[in-house]
Amino acid sequence: MSELDLVRELRAESGLPGPERLASGRARLSAAIAEETERAAGSPQGAVSLRVRSVGGTPRKRLTIGVGLLATAAVVAVLAEPAKAPLSPPKTRDTAAVQLLDAASVTVAAKTSKEPGSLQWIYTRSVDREQEQPTQAYDGWITFDGSRTAYLQNDKLTVNRENTLPAGSNTSPLGRYDANTTPETAYNALASLPSDPKALLAEISRHVSSAPQTGIFVSASANESTKEFEYLAQLIWNAYAAAPGTALAAVFKTMAAMPGITVEQGVPDAVGRPSVAVSPDGGRTELLLDPATYQVVGLRTTSGGVNQGGAGPGTGAVLYSLALVQVTMVSGPGRK
Amino acid sequence: MTAPPRNDMDAEQDLDDAALIERSWRDAEVFAGIYDRHAGHIHRYIARRLGPEPADDLVAETFLAAFRRRRSYDPDRSDARPWLYGIAANLIGKHRRAEVRMLRALARTGVDPVSEGHAELAESRVAAHSVRRELAAALARLSAGDRDVLLLIAWADLSYEETAAALRIPVGTVRSRLNRARRKVRAELGGQDPTSLREEFSR
Numbered sequence: 443m444s445e446l447d448l449v450r451e452l453r454a455e456s457g458l459p460g461p462e463r464l465a466s467g468r469a470r471l472s473a474a475i476a477e478e479t480e481r482a483a484g485s486p487q488g489a490v491s492l493r494v495r496s497v498g499g500t501p502r503k504r505l506t507i508g509v510g511l512l513a514t515a516a517v518v519a520v521l522a523e524p525a526k527a528p529l530s531p532p533k534t535r536d537t538a539a540v541q542l543l544d545a546a547s548v549t550v551a552a553k554t555s556k557e558p559g560s561l562q563w564i565y566t567r568s569v570d571r572e573q574e575q576p577t578q579a580y581d582g583w584i585t586f587d588g589s590r591t592a593y594l595q596n597d598k599l600t601v602n603r604e605n606t607l608p609a610g611s612n613t614s615p616l617g618r619y620d621a622n623t624t625p626e627t628a629y630n631a632l633a634s635l636p637s638d639p640k641a642l643l644a645e646i647s648r649h650v651s652s653a654p655q656t657g658i659f660v661s662a663s664a665n666e667s668t669k670e671f672e673y674l675a676q677l678i679w680n681a682y683a684a685a686p687g688t689a690l691a692a693v694f695k696t697m698a699a700m701p702g703i704t705v706e707q708g709v710p711d712a713v714g715r716p717s718v719a720v721s722p723d724g725g726r727t728e729l730l731l732d733p734a735t736y737q738v739v740g741l742r743t744t745s746g747g748v749n750q751g752g753a754g755p756g757t758g759a760v761l762y763s764l765a766l767v768q769v770t771m772v773s774g775p776g777r778k
Numbered sequence: 779m780t781a782p783p784r785n786d787m788d789a790e791q792d793l794d795d796a797a798l799i800e801r802s803w804r805d806a807e808v809f810a811g812i813y814d815r816h817a818g819h820i821h822r823y824i825a826r827r828l829g830p831e832p833a834d835d836l837v838a839e840t841f842l843a844a845f846r847r848r849r850s851y852d853p854d855r856s857d858a859r860p861w862l863y864g865i866a867a868n869l870i871g872k873h874r875r876a877e878v879r880m881l882r883a884l885a886r887t888g889v890d891p892v893s894e895g896h897a898e899l900a901e902s903r904v905a906a907h908s909v910r911r912e913l914a915a916a917l918a919r920l921s922a923g924d925r926d927v928l929l930l931i932a933w934a935d936l937s938y939e940e941t942a943a944a945l946r947i948p949v950g951t952v953r954s955r956l957n958r959a960r961r962k963v964r965a966e967l968g969g970q971d972p973t974s975l976r977e978e979f980s981r
Contacts, residue, residue: 445963449932452913453826453893458818463830467821467838471813474842475806482806537807734834 462552465545466734469718472545473707476538539705542718543698546736551691553735555684557629558771560587564625564683565778567768571712571760579767583775586683588624592775599776616649625683632681632689639696646670646696667700671722675729679738682769694736697722707733711740712765726758730765740765795858799851809848812858813841819859820866823934827870827877829892836873840866855943863934864944867926878918885915909967916966920959927952928959 558564563585570578583592583601592601619631636642650669674693678685697703700722709719709730717730717739730740745758770778790798790811802809817837824840825833843865844858851861870877884890888911917925923945930941938956942949 445960445967446928446932448909448913448967449917449928449963452910452917453890453933455893456822456826456830459821459825459830459833463834464813464817464821464837466834467817467841468810468813470838471810471841471845474845475809478806541810 460552462549465549465736469542469545469733470707472541473538473705476536476541479537536704539703539720540698542705543694543703543720546731547691547694547698549736550694551687553687555687558586558625558684560585560626561589562586562683563590563772563774563777565768565770565772566682566766569712569765569767571763571765577712581778583772584625586624586629587626588622590775594776601775616645619677619680623680625681628677628680629684629686631677632693633686635689635692637688637692639692639699642692642696643670643699646673649673665723667702668722668727671697671700671703671729672727675720675727675738675741679729679741679766682738682766683771709742711742712763713767715739715765738766794856796851796853796856799848799858800853802845802848806845809845812844812862816859816862817841819934820862823863823929824866824870826892826933827929828873829880832873832876836866836869839869843869857940859934860936860940860943863930863936863940864946867930867944871922871926874922881914881918885911885918890914912967913963916963919966920962924955924959924962927955928963931956 563583566580566582566584568580568582570580581594584590588604590601590603592599594600615627615630615634619627636645647666647670650673651666674697678690678693681690697720702722702724704721704724706719706721706725708716709728711717711730716733718733718736719725719728719730719742721728726744728742728744729738730742731737732739740763742763743761745761768778772778790801790808793801795812795815798808798811802812820840821833821837824836828836840862844862851858855861880891884892890910917928920928926945927941930936930944931938936944938949938952942952945952
């Protein structure tokens with residue numbers, strides 16, 4: 443063996459990376475390509491100026507993570523009413539968004555997530571930032587089926603039994619999830635969705651427009667497309683404990699096909715981590731994803747809005763930002 | 779987003795890198811095809827030098843830089859790999875201290891921070907395994923330029939001409955840097971494996 447052969451042997455075990463390793467690089471390149479293409483094409487049509495008024499009476503439903511009820515509600519509540527002019531989505535689909543969401547669907551499809559047992563305890567740490575409020579971190583525990591929750595207060599652990607609401611006459615997985623949002627019902631709801639994006643969107647659309655609005659926390663004046671996006675964003679958020687990879691992939695593909703969907707890189711989440719923000723409404727409602735794994739890491743609402751003169755999503759103030767910092771399967775409440 | 783005409787799409791697969799890059803001067807989206815063709819190999823090379831996590835980032839940086847400079851690509855070079863490896867080598871050079879630190883760690887401890895977590899080395903690599911530490915020490919001591927030449931040839935499988943194109947140096951310089959690097963490695967290994975060295979001397 444020559445010394446060149448010996449050098450060849452060193453670290454020779456590194457194989458070619460799988461597609462999921464290369465997905466984020468591909469997405470970044472796609473974004474750069476799209477940016478250049480847009481610059482070359484000139485500014486997009488339909489710049490809308492958004493006038494924001496705060497509405498005092500709109501109730502805000504909050505994620506009460508402190509008592510371990512992370513799974514019971516995922517909230518994106520808009521503090522301000524949108525402008526009088528209706529938001530018009532861009533006429534052409536944002537290629538960067540489509541390509542990123544395609545890359546995301548490939549990445550998440552490759553991950554197999556085993557469904558945990560009903561009484562599996564799950565620890566979550568989340569951070570909550572609201573405009574003009576101090577940042578708050580919450581540690582919470584919940585069983586997969588949501589029947590027990592726990593939280594720490596002043597170093598004291600409190601464990602609760604939760605009353606699971608009866609599903610009533612609606613026995614569909616989406617209905618059960620709406621009635622009683624737990625990691626398990628979220629998992630099952632996702633698993634029940636069709637894998638074809640068109641069929642998935644049709645089912646969600648039907649569900650959102652027909653279901654009573656209580657229990658579904660979406661912006662009151664959002665257009666249909668935004669409501670559907672928000673419903674899906676909340677669903678995959680609520681499936682933070684476990685989600686079938688193929689179902690997540692289908693959700694991302696569905697989002698990719700939504701009119702007006704945009705992505706923005708480098709958006710800081712509530713703890714400052716750079717994330718990919720997916721938005722149906724030019725940056726007002728945002729689903730934040732990990733740039734490498736495309737796991738859901740946060741939800742964010744800003745007062746910004748629409749493409750303004752081609753500059754991209756408006757840089758409005760962050761009204762509310764929620765970050766999922768840690769999710770761990772643990773052997774019991776109080777453990778991390 | 780309008781799809782290109784059907785026969786145009788099929789033809790892309792048959793285009794060499796130069797033709798694809800030339801096409802991307804007009805139609806930027808076509809450049810993604812260069813990523814699809816070469817990102818895997820570039821990633822593996824960077825990961826082998828710096829580890830898998832830095833590689834994720836640097837492979838993206840490599841192709842972003844390539845995209846931005848695609849208009850200066852020489853269309854006479856049908857294979858884009860030397861161009862891409864050259865950009866990658868430049869980015870790796872910015873992490874020189876980290877690379878040397880990891881090689882020294884391997885030399886000192888026998889544990890490789892880069893390939894930790896890989897499956898056990900195959901039996902056939904036992905001979906190489908036993909001189910890993912001396913090899914790592916030797917690589918750490920090479921100048922950056924000599925190390926680049928040695929590893930582009932040993933790990934990226936580039937030829938002398940391709941290495942010269944990648945690093946934008948004359949082919950003669952590539953040969954002399956490679957010889958210097960090999961001599962230094964040989965010296966570091968000392969008399970560890972007389973048989974192989976004797977084979978080398980008798981060539």
